[in-house]
Amino acid sequence: MSTISLKRNLSRSRLFKENFFRVLVSLSIFFALGFILFVVFILFLQSRGALNLDLFRNFPSARPANAGIQSAIFGSIWVVGIAALVAVPIGIVAAIFLEEFINPNNRIAKIIDLNVRNLAGVPAVVFGMVGLAFIARGSLGWGFTVGTAALVLAMMILPVVIIVSRESIRAVPSSLRDGSLALGATQWQTVWRTVMPSALPSIATGAILSVSRAMGESAPLLLLGALAFVTYNPESLDSDYTILPLIIFRYASDAKEEFHAIAAATSLVLMAILFLMNLTAILIRDRSQRKA
Amino acid sequence: MGSGAVFSVVVTFLIIFSLIPTTIRFLQEVGTKVFGTSWGPLFEPATFGLLPLIIGTMWVVIIAVIVAVPLGLAAAIYMSEYAAPTTRRIVKPVVEVLAGIPTVVLGLFGLYFVNPELVQKYWPIGEPTAYTALGAGLVTGILILPIVATISDDAMRSVPGGLREAAFALGSTRSEVATKVVVGASLSGIMAAVILAVSRAFGETTVALMVAGSYAQLTLNPGDAMQTMASFIGFAGIGDQPVDSTGYRTIFFVGSMLFTITWILNIIALKVIKRFREVYE
Numbered sequence: 378m379s380t381i382s383l384k385r386n387l388s389r390s391r392l393f394k395e396n397f398f399r400v401l402v403s404l405s406i407f408f409a410l411g412f413i414l415f416v417v418f419i420l421f422l423q424s425r426g427a428l429n430l431d432l433f434r435n436f437p438s439a440r441p442a443n444a445g446i447q448s449a450i451f452g453s454i455w456v457v458g459i460a461a462l463v464a465v466p467i468g469i470v471a472a473i474f475l476e477e478f479i480n481p482n483n484r485i486a487k488i489i490d491l492n493v494r495n496l497a498g499v500p501a502v503v504f505g506m507v508g509l510a511f512i513a514r515g516s517l518g519w520g521f522t523v524g525t526a527a528l529v530l531a532m533m534i535l536p537v538v539i540i541v542s543r544e545s546i547r548a549v550p551s552s553l554r555d556g557s558l559a560l561g562a563t564q565w566q567t568v569w570r571t572v573m574p575s576a577l578p579s580i581a582t583g584a585i586l587s588v589s590r591a592m593g594e595s596a597p598l599l600l601l602g603a604l605a606f607v608t609y610n611p612e613s614l615d616s617d618y619t620i621l622p623l624i625i626f627r628y629a630s631d632a633k634e635e636f637h638a639i640a641a642a643t644s645l646v647l648m649a650i651l652f653l654m655n656l657t658a659i660l661i662r663d664r665s666q667r668k669a
Numbered sequence: 670m671g672s673g674a675v676f677s678v679v680v681t682f683l684i685i686f687s688l689i690p691t692t693i694r695f696l697q698e699v700g701t702k703v704f705g706t707s708w709g710p711l712f713e714p715a716t717f718g719l720l721p722l723i724i725g726t727m728w729v730v731i732i733a734v735i736v737a738v739p740l741g742l743a744a745a746i747y748m749s750e751y752a753a754p755t756t757r758r759i760v761k762p763v764v765e766v767l768a769g770i771p772t773v774v775l776g777l778f779g780l781y782f783v784n785p786e787l788v789q790k791y792w793p794i795g796e797p798t799a800y801t802a803l804g805a806g807l808v809t810g811i812l813i814l815p816i817v818a819t820i821s822d823d824a825m826r827s828v829p830g831g832l833r834e835a836a837f838a839l840g841s842t843r844s845e846v847a848t849k850v851v852v853g854a855s856l857s858g859i860m861a862a863v864i865l866a867v868s869r870a871f872g873e874t875t876v877a878l879m880v881a882g883s884y885a886q887l888t889l890n891p892g893d894a895m896q897t898m899a900s901f902i903g904f905a906g907i908g909d910q911p912v913d914s915t916g917y918r919t920i921f922f923v924g925s926m927l928f929t930i931t932w933i934l935n936i937i938a939l940k941v942i943k944r945f946r947e948v949y950e
Contacts, residue, residue: 391842398844402751405743410763412811417768419782468897471673493677498797498865498935499928500872502902503684506924510687514912531678539677593771595885596874596899600920622773622875629777629879637781651769659762669857 387544396451405628417648420422423641436608437624441635443656446643450524452603453611456620457528460534460587467531468470468538469580476546477568497536504533505597513601521602524614537590541583545576578636578665585658589651595622621647688928691921698915699922708885708896710919711905721885722923725802725895728878732806733813733870734893741817742852745859748818749825750847767803768815776879779808782878792892800882800894808876813866820865824858824945825851850863861941868934874899896925911932 387395435445471493479486510530512519519525549572557567604624611618619627621643628640687907696703704865744764752760784804789797797803830853836850852859876902896904902920910916 389840395842395844398847399751402743402747405740406747406760408740409744409767409814413763413767413770416774416778419778423777423781467673467676469673471676474674489674489678490934492681494675494939495932495935496677496681498868498931498938499684500869500874500899500931502872502874502899502906503879503924503928505901505906506921507680507683507687508769509906510691510921511683513840532683535680535805536677565905589769593769595771595773599874599878599903602909604907614789622771625773626875626879629773629780640777641781644771644777647771652766653773655766655769667932669943 382403389631402429409603420644420648423638424645425638425641427638427642428645432639432646435585436605437627438608439606439618441577441633441639444628444636444639445548446624446639448607448610448619448644449619449643451644452607452618453620453622455523455611455616456526456530456598459523459614460530460591461584461653463527463531464535465584465588465614466537468584469542471535471539472542472546472580473568473573475570476543477564491520493536497540500596501533502596503599504529505600507532508597509600519615521605521617522615523611523618526598526601526603526618526620527614527621529597530594533594533597534587534591537587541587542576542580545579546572547582549575549580578661582658583663585654585661587656589654593622593651594655595620595626599625599626621650684928686812687919688925691918692925694727695915695918695922698918701769706887708887708901711908711910711916715915720903721751721887722896722898724887724889725877725885726871726897726899728802728807728891728895729806729873729881729897730870732861733809734805734867736807736810737814737817737866737870741814741862741866742821742859744814744818745821746847746852747824748822749867750843750851756809764815764818767811768819770812772812772873772875773879775808775812776876777881779804779876783807788892792882795890796890798882800880800884801892802881802895803891804898805881805895806891808880809873812873812876813869816866816869817862820942821855821859821864824855824862824942827858827945828854835921855940855945858945861945863936864934864938864941868938869933871934872899872931873897874903878903898923902927 398447432445433441433447433450436443437446458559475486475489508525511517512525513521553571553575554567557571562570598620603619604627605617605619607617607619625640625643625647628636628643676832699717702717703719705716706720707716707718708721709716709816748760760826784799784801788801788804792803832850832854833846836846841849877897881897881900882894883896883900883904884894885901886893888895901923905916905920914933
């Protein structure tokens, strides 16, 4: 931004307007930061001591004194972990293909590109309906299981993984590719030995951010039985499950006041997990930027 | 290799194939009853008038836009025109963290704070209950604020520096450059940002369900409980409708409307974004 002094012969009213506008736009950022802190503060107030070890030790229960979130934590790890294992490799391979192996002016490439971007904007709850029609019921009939939930979340984050991976690959300078090709490397060798190592930290950052989106998502799994009080941890893809966002939903909508404290405490747990994931992603990005 | 990319197209077809047949069967069954004024497809006797859902959805989206557009634009102007690069590096993650708050936590905030402490205390019309469309709109506004902010910021930063420098040389102040030159030059990008944000607000399920409730009453007062299209899907889905029931088909009918509306909005926004990227690159 150019640094031009604004204090030259400005009339009082213009100077006032200028300063007023500056304060106004800066306030929007303070609002955003203030809002985040305020939400955490309200959650702390609401949690009223429910944030303790018993919360992690106990399973969901209809009696507030015994109610915890253990199966939801394991459920979230299972469901989101498997969703990541499915969506991240497919997404990265798709991104490599679209960036390195296909002419961007190709009609099919254009259709796929538009499709991926549109898909990223489809409301999350719609993916739940696809899961209901084809995976839980219908021909597959997998029911309300860990596997169904993981596949649905994988479908939901796949376009996001593709988009962020493509951006990472595109950011690799073409001089690197040209250098590698000029030395006689094939296209495959160029992609695997030159482009990917250079794009990997940025892809990892994008992948972690996409997966953290799946971790916090609640809407699609409302339709897939995640609201049940599951009193055991998942053991396989066919297990019943519940997840953190929906155990929060469940406790929050219970009529008993005591459950609201547990819902607030669980929200803090979920936000802490997401914060750690985001922090990891940002650290990876920063470290690779410093090296470059 | 290509199969990964084709996978996304397959997902789109899965969405369409899950929606169309059930929607057609729903329409054959229900027909013109969708033009009624009462929505209660899971009650006895079932009613299918969409009007309450449409009004509920409109309120939430409109209130959200009223909250998000001024705040998001201000944040974008600050990030693109005022913040030094070092400040920007701190400020941008704040907006990203705001975007990362799970919707269920925002819903909780709406239910425990916005409705009882703000809407019930200060909304002058009627007697606000535990659930209000106004509260859901306000919270959804916060939720879509980062979309408005980041995409507008992107559009404003793609405005060439020459335009700004010319305006400065003519004696404009920074605020005049920002509002009269940069906002004007990036208007199409800002429009795209708003359209994408509207599309996101349309599809938001959890916040609407937790804060606006699940009572589809026909009312014009945003201080009342209302149901949106998205929150109906969530609400009916919780009830685990049997596959061959009208309730099940209603979910897919409302879902196909939601999908069509958001898909059209997204296509428009993406076209506009593509154009402003081309103009200045």
